[in-house]
Amino acid sequence: MRKNVTLYMLFSLLHVIASAQNNTVIKLVHKVGDKTLQLHTETYFNQFNEPFTVHKFKYYITGLQIEYENGKKKYTFEKPYHLVAEEDSTTKMITLNKPLKNITTISFLLGVDSLRNVSGAQTDDLDPMKGMFWTWNTGYIYAKLEGQSDSSNAAAHYFSYHVGGYKTNENAARKVVLKIDEKSQSPINEIAIEADILKWFVGANEIKISNAAVCHQPGVLAMMLADNYKNMFTIKAIK
């Protein structure tokens, strides 16, 4: 009897090890240009030479989908809404319970689809408790970048970009599609994706902290920021 139990335990341990090896992990790395993001302590400079620190960096990844086997198969991440927060490292590791190979694209919605914005109180990562929710003008904040900058004219030199909006002409959710050219036959263990905060300031629009330090509602500025930061992701390494 005891032998049986030991054998069973050994098998389950082996199973755990085997399945661990068969996961594909997406690792999100937050950068400011070529530097790795450090909250609160580091001062960075944007493209307009405006100094800034970062206190908060959060965003929603919705409907993460991966095309693999050279685009023949699709894998959808079990968690439909995933909130990534710089201060919580567990949110930056996305474990896909499947060994994937020959990945061609990784795609997701950066933000929250309009339906969830109008369907009442949600749970899990969409719980309004997570602080990514406007109460007075219902809707999710899709991405948040907060900090301080000497270039900011707002009170105490804070700058804070809260981007959201689901209505027509205000929709700030953006589709992100990352293409991969990887032809290895062995299952992938880890995909490192970098998100560069400097992309918030340039791209489709030039946004200077000195001109626009605060975005706290849906509208033109929110959509300008979204059009910029939707390009912040790049795939850095596939192992």
Added chain:
Amino acid sequence: MKQTKAFLILLCMVCVGIAFITIEKYKPTPLKFIIPKGWPKPAFDFKRNPLTQEGFELGKKLFYDERLSKDSTISCASCHQQFSAFATFDHPFSHGYNNSFTTRNAPALQNLAWQKEFMWDGGINHLEVQPITPIVAENEMAETLENVILKLKRDTAYLRMFKAAFGDATINTQRMNKALNQFMVMLVSSNSKYDRVMRGEDTFNLPQRLGYEIFKQKCASCHKEPFFTDFTYRNNGMPLDATINDIGRMRITGNKNDSLKFKVPSLRNVDITYPYGHDGRFFTLDNVFEHYRKNMQPIHTTDSLLKNKLYLSNFQIGQVTAFLFTLTDSGFLKNPKFAAPAYSKPTILHQH
């Protein structure tokens, strides 16, 4: 080996037994929502949040619980008082945390099941997210959702009531709001004298009848029956108050054409919901009538129906007032079902 087998069988039986007990236990009592005769279909989604006696009782407990505020002094009911049709009686603004004041007049809570948007500017698009706003507002209950949920989880009475209402003791924002919503949608006011007259159970006296005719001509296009509001946003010529700078609907839409537009308020129970207007600037109905016939300041966004103000003679004002008083629903204002939990229980006589 034999022992193990016996143990396994026993374990199975226990598991099945537990499963049965759990299934047995969650049997909430459905609560019927009655649509008053002739009223439209409610907007509230009863499938998403089926009303039960247990959910309603939980919602009521939450509604009257001061612990939902930062310093445990303010409950929903502090500003939404039953005797004032769940508005704040006799106050233009309501008291918030730490001697603060709100910047808008608390609306009556009635017939919410038929509303799609909430607040004076319609900024809230679903009843289920409405309770969050006063809980977290700095000048209202000033608490965080994390703390509220934490306080509820520490209270065994709540654990029991959430389990009874939802099947297990999970407490989160969604469940709290669903329970609150169950209480809120049951607040139906449909039994005023006006309603009884419409149902043929009562008759207006002469001033009330004349007032009703004038009302239908002059007021009913915005204050539409049976809710006495058409739920639209309109500028009725109230000039901007520079101390509050409330631009109304424009804050939500960002559209200049919505400047100074506010939701048309319901006139049900109007007699006891004074003061009036989004900022409570009219203390009496007479102030309101003077505004419409004289003091109004039309601008480009003022409603087309009011471009030339709204003439009412002294005689008409008297008749309309008599009619408006028929909208008071005393059964609603005194219904023990909606009173604070301690007051709504049947009296238990302590006998030795």
